[in-house]
Amino acid sequence: MTVTLDWLGCATFRLAIGELVVFLDAYVDRVPSAAPTGVTIGEIDRADWIVIGHSHFDHLYGAERIARATGATVIGSYETVRILQAQGIPQAQLLPVAGGETVRLSADVTVDVFPSQHSCVWSHRAMPAADAVCLGDLGVTLQEQQRRMQELFGFLGSLGPEVLDHLRASAQGALGDGGALLFLFQTPDGSLLYQDTSGCWSGILRDLRPDVAILAAAGRGNLDGEPIQGSLAQFVAREAELLRPRRIVLSHHDDWLPGFSRAVDVAPIRAELSRVAPAIELVEMGYRAGFPLFGRR
Numbered sequence: 404m405t406v407t408l409d410w411l412g413c414a415t416f417r418l419a420i421g422e423l424v425v426f427l428d429a430y431v432d433r434v435p436s437a438a439p440t441g442v443t444i445g446e447i448d449r450a451d452w453i454v455i456g457h458s459h460f461d462h463l464y465g466a467e468r469i470a471r472a473t474g475a476t477v478i479g480s481y482e483t484v485r486i487l488q489a490q491g492i493p494q495a496q497l498l499p500v501a502g503g504e505t506v507r508l509s510a511d512v513t514v515d516v517f518p519s520q521h522s523c524v525w526s527h528r529a530m531p532a533a534d535a536v537c538l539g540d541l542g543v544t545l546q547e548q549q550r551r552m553q554e555l556f557g558f559l560g561s562l563g564p565e566v567l568d569h570l571r572a573s574a575q576g577a578l579g580d581g582g583a584l585l586f587l588f589q590t591p592d593g594s595l596l597y598q599d600t601s602g603c604w605s606g607i608l609r610d611l612r613p614d615v616a617i618l619a620a621a622g623r624g625n626l627d628g629e630p631i632q633g634s635l636a637q638f639v640a641r642e643a644e645l646l647r648p649r650r651i652v653l654s655h656h657d658d659w660l661p662g663f664s665r666a667v668d669v670a671p672i673r674a675e676l677s678r679v680a681p682a683i684e685l686v687e688m689g690y691r692a693g694f695p696l697f698g699r700r
């Protein structure tokens with residue numbers, strides 16, 4: 404069985420497990436100034452499943468069109484499902500989860516769902532560099548986090564008409580992130596962990612031991628509900644220590660929304676990983692690489 408992974412920008416991937424096609428997030432069409440990935444949403448005509456890590460536009464926007472075009476079933480939070488219902492996706496194509504479920508995707512592929520955490524996007528305006536050590540912001544209430552998020556959205560709106568148009572087009576009425584989820588795919592050739600935002604519960608990651616882990620590398624990491632006291636590189640390395648995968652693929656680390664995001668410098672992450680977990684292979688994947696996920700390189 405051939406298992407391949409194509410990165411389609413931000414935290415969106417197309418996972419092909421033999422004949423089975425699974426989208427990991429669905430954000431494909433982005434602002435015109437973001438680097439083209441070579442795929443537009445209108446070209447996607449095959450998908451069996453779509454898993455959505457959380458309900459923010461840079462993850463969920465596009466799922467409604469892929470679901471309509473392909474008949475794929477969407478696995479996501481109750482918030483994700485509520486949004487897609489409101490956009491006319493039939494109930495039969497929607498599978499709400501909250502963590503703790505195992506979903507069968509085919510005769511020999513399943514996915515385990517776990518609760519997770521969202522990155523502390525409220526704690527910064529410009530994305531911090533991968534080696535920038537960030538301290539403080541502990542014990543910030545939800546109300547204060549929401550106030551800072553409002554400020555952030557105001558700032559995004561000030562990035563010019565291109566961003567404003569995109570924010571309007573992609574607004575699906577999400578109430579926050581809807582609760583971030585983590586997915587662990589079990590295939591005959593190996594297991595794949597998928598995370599689409601830099602947050603985690605350390606007790607859940609501990610010793611999951613996936614063969615390959617897709618880990619988000621953007622913003623300020625969220626470790627057990629508090630901002631990481633350290634750098635993004637240290638956050639990814641901490642997750643790697645807990646998970647102990649054979650191989651890591653990064654996500655969310657490209658310049659997906661110029662003016663807000665940044666192309667994350669992978670070098671500090673590579674350095675930190677080689678310090679704490681030298682046996683783990685860090686894969687730097689371009690868009691649409693058709694990467695053989697479990698094969699030797």
Ligand SMILES: [Zn+2]
Nearest residue numbers: 457459580600
């Ligand atoms: Zn998000």
